[in-house]
Amino acid sequence: MKPVNIGLLGLGTVGGGTVKVLKRNADEITRRAGREIHIGVVAARDLNRSRICDTAGIRLTTDPYEVVTDPGVDIVVELIGGLEPAKDLVMRALDAGKHVVTANKMLIALHGNEIFAKASEKGRMVAFEAAVAGGIPIIKALREGLSGNKVEWLAGIINGTCNFILTEMREKGRDFRDVLKEAQALGYAESDPTFDVEGIDAAHKLTILASIAFGIPLQFDRVWTEGISSVTSLDVAYAETLGYRIKLLGIARRAEKGIELRVHPTLIPERRLIANVNGVMNAVLVKGDAVGPTLFYGAGAGAEPTASSVVADIIDVVRTLTSDPENRVPHLAFQPEAISDIPILPIEDIETAYYLRLSAEDRPGVLADVTRILADHNISIEAIIQKEPPNGESHLPVIMLTQKVQERKLNDAIREIEALPVIGGPVKRIRLETLG
Ligand SMILES: NC(=O)C1=CN([C@@H]2O[C@H](COP(=O)(O)OP(=O)(O)OC[C@H]3O[C@@H](n4cnc5c(N)ncnc54)[C@H](O)[C@@H]3O)[C@@H](O)[C@H]2O)C=CC1
Ligand SMILES: N[C@@H](CC=O)C(=O)O
Ligand code: NA
Numbered sequence: 001m002k003p004v005n006i007g008l009l010g011l012g013t014v015g016g017g018t019v020k021v022l023k024r025n026a027d028e029i030t031r032r033a034g035r036e037i038h039i040g041v042v043a044a045r046d047l048n049r050s051r052i053c054d055t056a057g058i059r060l061t062t063d064p065y066e067v068v069t070d071p072g073v074d075i076v077v078e079l080i081g082g083l084e085p086a087k088d089l090v091m092r093a094l095d096a097g098k099h100v101v102t103a104n105k106m107l108i109a110l111h112g113n114e115i116f117a118k119a120s121e122k123g124r125m126v127a128f129e130a131a132v133a134g135g136i137p138i139i140k141a142l143r144e145g146l147s148g149n150k151v152e153w154l155a156g157i158i159n160g161t162c163n164f165i166l167t168e169m170r171e172k173g174r175d176f177r178d179v180l181k182e183a184q185a186l187g188y189a190e191s192d193p194t195f196d197v198e199g200i201d202a203a204h205k206l207t208i209l210a211s212i213a214f215g216i217p218l219q220f221d222r223v224w225t226e227g228i229s230s231v232t233s234l235d236v237a238y239a240e241t242l243g244y245r246i247k248l249l250g251i252a253r254r255a256e257k258g259i260e261l262r263v264h265p266t267l268i269p270e271r272r273l274i275a276n277v278n279g280v281m282n283a284v285l286v287k288g289d290a291v292g293p294t295l296f297y298g299a300g301a302g303a304e305p306t307a308s309s310v311v312a313d314i315i316d317v318v319r320t321l322t323s324d325p326e327n328r329v330p331h332l333a334f335q336p337e338a339i340s341d342i343p344i345l346p347i348e349d350i351e352t353a354y355y356l357r358l359s360a361e362d363r364p365g366v367l368a369d370v371t372r373i374l375a376d377h378n379i380s381i382e383a384i385i386q387k388e389p390p391n392g393e394s395h396l397p398v399i400m401l402t403q404k405v406q407e408r409k410l411n412d413a414i415r416e417i418e419a420l421p422v423i424g425g426p427v428k429r430i431r432l433e434t435l436g
Contacts, residue, residue: 017303135305149288
């Protein structure tokens with residue numbers, strides 16, 4: 001059989017890693033795909049830059065449109081990132097009858113509904129394993145391996161950069177900015193790293209996971225999104241004193257009246273496996289009604305781990321080139337007749353436990369005022385610690401863990417606490433999940 005021809009867009013971290021893996025494991029990959037895979041043409045911005053991969057024997061161009069319109073290309077692999085021209089290139093590739101593999105979570109989260117409709121109309125595949133949790137085959141696991149289950153909830157560490165930063169802060173007391181610079185140098189961070197630290201990248205990924213898990217359309221704008229820029233080393237240390245780790249989690253949960261979709265720093269009991277996922281590693285916990293809890297673990301970013309998923313998608317596409325792609329387990333969210341219209345809940349409707357940190361004047365009766373307000377709102381306190389005031393300061397830090405409460409009630413209580421004259425500044429809150 002003649003080789004399958006790949007057209008690659010982008011030769012950066014993931015593009016370079018993909019070329020390396022395709023070349024190094026060519027024999028293995030050919031056996032698994034059933035056909036030889038040939039890198040026909042690659043679009044790169046700068047043809048003279050030094051690369052992490054060997055480009056000998058590969059046709060290079062600076063024009064990505066040359067790749068998507070090349071009649072010899074069977075599969076377009078989009079690894080340039082961003083929305084445009086990536087979206088236009090993917091749509092043109094589908095129009096030209098090509099299958100698409102992409103690692104671009106922003107593109108899928110924001111424009112996937114349109115892209116999948118086009119793919120379906122053209123009878124072509126759009127594969128995106130690398131877009132969520134890098135090298136972990138979580139898309140395949142959710143869509144195929146767990147397809148007999150009703151997914152109850154999933155929770156994941158799905159941003160390698162944030163997990164790397166939080167781990168270095170906790171283990172080595174390193175400065176946030178310093179660690180972020182290192183994550184950028186290692187190729188983990190997005191080209192705009194605020195996407196990582198503000199939780200936007202994790203929200204893109206959660207959008208995709210929730211859509212597959214619950215058969216709902218992609219709804220990025222409905223994800224409650226908080227990043228890690230407000231997490232201080234003090235919070236990390238206090239959480240540790242109480243037996244918890246702080247992780248940036250993406251959580252999607254089927255509740256009675258709708259679906260919770262949220263990304264935020266979260267306290268997790270340190271005994272949980274997921275609390276011990278460190279550095280650039282990612283992990284996704286999925287609770288299915290039949291299987292119970294399952295945990296998927298692996299590198300969430302980096303050239304070769306991400307390439308591992310890109311190449312697996314290429315092999316998957318090659319295997320289905322001779323069959324009808326519609327015969328695969330469908331991604332229900334893109335079949336109009338199968339879409340679930342279950343609503344996404346506002347954040348005020350979620351129910352969880354909380355870590356609260358406030359700054360109180362160091363005099364008798366202050367704590368009693370705070371606990372009375374919480375009691376008035378039926379909020380039970382699980383633990384409370386008071387720390388010495390930092391040098392020369394009149395206010396002392398008070399840290400509390402609450403039991404589960406609806407966020408709306410907590411907001412009301414916090415407003416009243418903040419209005420007490422003895423409280424200095426806003427009450428800091430971090431959500432707490434036991435993940436049991
Ligand atoms: N770096 C990582 O660990 C992971 C990245 N991703 C995703 O993979 C995609 C690529 O990311 P990276 O490789 O990290 O980015 P990168 O910035 O290292 O590589 C992108 C490359 O595309 C090139 N490019 C941009 N526009 C182009 C154009 N119009 N024509 C030709 N070349 C163009 C750039 O010059 C650059 O070399 C993004 O969507 C990213 O979100 C997904 C999972 C992990
Ligand atoms: N910037 C992302 C890259 C992988 O998706 C991350 O840090 O996880
Ligand atoms: Na993946």
